[in-house]
Amino acid sequence: MATKIRILPENLTNKIAAGEVVERPASVAKELVENALDAGSKEVVVEIESGGRRLIKVSDTGCGMSRDDALLALERHATSKIATDEDLFSLCTLGFRGEALPSVASVSRLTISTRTSDSVEGTEIYAEGGRIKEVKECGMAVGTVISVRNLFFNTPARLKFMKSAETEGGHVGELLTRLAISRPEVRFTYKNDGKVMFRALDADLKERVATMLGRSISSFLYPVSYQEGGLKVSGLVAAPECSRSAGSHLYTYINGRFIKDKVVQHAILQAYRNFLERGRYPVVAVFIDIAPGEVDVNVHPTKHEVRFREQGRVHDAIQKAVESVLKETPWLKRSAVAAASRPAEKGGGALRPFSSMEASQAALPVTPQPRPALTPGHPDPPPQAQLQQPLVSESRVAEVRELLVNFQPRPQPPLRPQYRGSVAPREGSPYAPIAAAPVPASEPQSAAQDSDHVAAGYFSSLGVIGQFNASYILCQRGTDLILIDQHAAHERVAFEKLKGQFAGREVDSQGLLFPETMEFSFRESAVLREHQAELARLGFEFEEFGGNTWLLKGVPQVLSATRYVDTIRDILEELGSLSRSRAFSDIQEDLLARIACHSVVRGKRTLSPVEIAALFKQMDETDFSSNCPHGRPVMQTLTLAEVEKMFKRI
Ligand SMILES: Nc1ncnc2c1ncn2[C@@H]1O[C@H](COP(=O)(O)OP(=O)(O)OP(=O)(O)O)[C@@H](O)[C@H]1O
Ligand SMILES: [Mg+2]
Structure with a gap:
């Protein structure tokens, strides 16, 4: 009987491997640049056209390949970087799988031009869909130039997934950023459709990070240098105020290889935990050097994930390394102030009537400062100077007022000093209210005010009891107790306003x-x-x-x-x-x-009655839904029955 199982032709296995290694133009650029770096190149030039769809070209000044090696390089599992099992545990090159070139070649039209220093002529090989079509001699300098044209020309499904030229070009740029930070001593040039996107000269790490991540960040960088046993942690970490909303600026490397590893990222975030709000990520370029046998990079074809033999030890060493820098740096003063204010904030959690509320700025949380323009000609003040600015700026306080821009003062409802129970006790209830004259259920305010409120809208008609924890406005409506999250409310108002403007045009x-x-x-x-x-x-x-x-x-x-x-x-x-x-x-x-x-001031903020009224007026004027733009509720209602249940009255 004929066998059902067959060994796939190499061309097909290459295409399958390409599915893992070559996701988009940036992955091609990654493989080619890594090869250039492994070849000892001191200069790498990357050029793309049409987002890499038409052309990805990487030129290097590395050792080059002989004609035979260049032909072998297109074969699957052909590599000069490892030879034995043991080599897998002492890797010091970026590549080792011998898969990248055949994978890229199988889904493109690829030309290799290469020359070694002991040959006067170079070799040029042209392959289409992985099949070698032409081999000839060529004149060129020592090094290698690889051009990848018409990527995915023979895999239309992949082609469909490509995004715009700008997006793909951006991914290539990001990939080069990672590689360029890892090798400051190598010159990098990136050209997109003929335009030079960046040129990074050989430099030290700080200069390289400044070139790649923006000069405005360089005065906020602090060096890390830590050693423990055979493990070394070095690089630069940025002040917390450079934080981002995602981990895109966590540049972490193991033995010179960019990685996105959960253990490493967690260790860094742990080190920053006292300096950053949840959901914020620092900017770092951290290099971990570890004995190659202690880490396995052969976890995934893209080599972005690693496995450590002693995960806990590595995690703690990284955390310690970063913490030791953060401990010594100037922003500590700021966090000390923040910490000192914390117990007071806790104490301020009690409900306070307005009469006892001092609208002092001391009650405000520590908020970030508006920064001066990030103008190269006028460099940012050094971090120390910046951090010594007053902790709460007038302009931040003015933000809430900004939101209340259309406010017209109008008479305020009298403040109810305390909830006194507004319905008659249930018959037979063991806990009858002590107050002899409960306020009628439907009349929290006087009749005159009530009619005013009906005209004014739902929120304006609420009887304000006071503010809780400088964050929530407590109100009464009929027999309901209403809690309003003032931040969520402010956000909602600002959001609806912006939405209206955006729908209009901009x-x-x-x-x-x-x-x-x-x-x-x-x-x-x-x-x-x-x-x-x-x-x-x-x-x-x-x-x-x-x-x-x-x-x-x-x-x-x-x-x-x-x-x-x-x-x-x-x-x-x-x-x-x-x-x-x-x-x-x-x-x-x-x-x-x-x-x-x-646009909204974070943290606790004591609001005056006038400010609350203005907020409520805006809420009434807004196409208001009861959730903040992030989906958190703006208000919660506790019915009298619910409150009584809490107290086991019913
Ligand atoms: N730019 C280059 N300069 C010199 N030699 C190169 C260059 N690019 C590739 N080579 C040679 O071709 C071989 C195959 O390259 P390829 O990228 O396919 O595999 P690799 O780098 O060994 O492993 P990996 O698949 O993990 O990248 C390399 O081992 C290297 O000897
Ligand atoms: Mg390679």
Whole structure:
């Protein structure tokens, strides 16, 4: 009987392997640049056209290949980097699987031009879909040039998944950022459709990070240097105020290889836990050097994940290394202030009537400062100086007032000092209220005020009891106790306002009197370029200035008094994470919610009766739904029955 099982032809196995290794143009660039670095190149030039769909070309000045080696390189499992089992445990090259070139070749039209120093002629090989079509001599300098044309020309399903040229070009840039940070001594150039996107000269790590992530960050970087047994942790960590809303700026490396490893990331986040809010991620470039036998990089074809032999030890060493730097740095003073204010905040949790509320700024939380323009000509003050600015700026306080912009003072309902029980006790109830004259259930206010409130709308008609924990407004309506989350309410109001403007055409933008020069990381800059028009609709007006530098000319009006640089970074992060299946329209509401969220003062804030009334008025004027833009409820109602149940009265 004929066998059903057959060995697949090599061409097909290569295509299958390509499915794992070659996901998009950036993965091709990764494999080619890694090969160039393994070949000892001191200069790497990457050029792409049409987002890499038409061309990805990597030129290096490395050792090159002989004609025979170049032909072998296209064979599966052909590598010069390992020879025996033991070599797998003493890897010091980025590649070792002998899979990348045949995989890339199987899904493209690939040309290798290469020359070694002991040969006067170079070799040029042309292959289509993995089949070698032509081999000839060529004149060239020592090194290798690999051109990958028409990627996925023979795998239409993959081709369909490619995103716009800008997005793919951005991914290539991000990939190069990771590699360039890992090798500051190697010169990197990246050209996209003929335009030089960046040129990184050989430098030290700090200079390289500044080139790749933006110069504005370089004055916030602190060196890490830690050794424990055979494990070394080095690199740079940034001050907490450079934090991002996702982990995209966690550049972590094991033995020179970029990795995205949960253990490593967790250790770093643990070290920052006292300095960053939940959901914020630091900017770091951390290098872990460990005996190759202690770590297995052969977990996944892309080699982004690793397995440590002693995971706990590595985790703790990384955490200790980063913590030892964070402990010594100037922002500690700030967190000490924050910590000192914490017990007081706890004590302030009791319900306080307005009469005893001092609208003092001391009650305000420590909030980030609006920062001066990130202008290269006017460098940021050193971190120490920045952190010594007053902890709460007037402009932050003014934000809430900004939201109350249309406020017209009007008579306030009298404040109810205390809930006294508003319905007659249930017959036979063992706990009759002590107050002899309960307030009638339906009349929390006087008749005259009531009619005023009916006209005023739901929120304005609420009887305000007071503020709890400087975060919640307590109200009474009939016999219901209503708790309103003031942040959620502010956010909702700002969100609805922004949504209305956006639906009209675009969010009201406030032109900056002096446009700000802003430097972004390569990744952020690519996202900005791709979404410039959409950002303009959101109220952010940018003009390209060259490289990764942009001129910020306008910001959404609601953000004009805030630290909008952070908002912009968060929005770019979100736009950059748009997957293939999601378009801008899918996340526009999220972005408006983010702007609304950034426009509101965080933390505790004692509100005056006038401010509460103004907020309520705005809530009444807003197409108000009972959740904040993030889906948290704005208000909760406790009925009298529920309260009585709590006290076991019913
Ligand atoms: N730019 C280059 N300069 C010199 N030699 C190269 C270059 N690119 C590839 N080679 C040679 O071709 C071989 C095959 O490359 P390929 O990328 O397919 O495998 P690898 O790098 O050994 O392993 P991996 O699949 O893990 O990347 C390499 O081992 C190396 O000897
Ligand atoms: Mg390789």
